[in-house]
Amino acid sequence: MTRLPSPWFDRPAEMVARDLIGAQLLVRGLGGRITETEAYAPDDPASHSFRGVTPRNAGMFGTPGHAYVYRSYGIHWCLNVVCTPGSAVLIRALEPLLGLELMTERRGLQDVRRLCNGPGCIGQALGLDGADSGTDILTILPGPDLPVVTGPRIGITRAVDLPWRFGAKGSRFLSKPFREQGAPPGG
16 A cells, blocks of 8 residues: 655645554554544744744644644653644544554553554554654555544644544554544433
């Protein structure tokens, strides 16, 4: 299977985020199927790029398809895929498929569903750090066209109403379940 080329990522982040569901992501031979993503655009007040280029977010303005890695809460390294300048897709969850032994060792747990069930978990499982930001470490292969659910992004305080969180419908490998359409609030 052929790696998705850089021009494939040079599109609005919300389109790329949706289309990445089901794709296979590898970093140095480790990874799995992408099951959950979030989109961030330069005109989005929740985006790191909203106020322009800084040393921390410079990777977001780099080559489409490259990694943008940042530290969250001073603890967790989080992986994004760069799209158009200043936009990126946060990889929120993976179904681990390759390199399970090393990911299990790095995460210190045995439950496969918890290896990559959040952005910080992915960073730890894949061994990411700030030196990876802006680099071409990602191999992303097309995957099956899976049914996708959408919802609001998680853990932000601005632009919370944008439905830019995407997930593989019915997946057991998500950071947090999606509220089913038509379900009452709080349900």
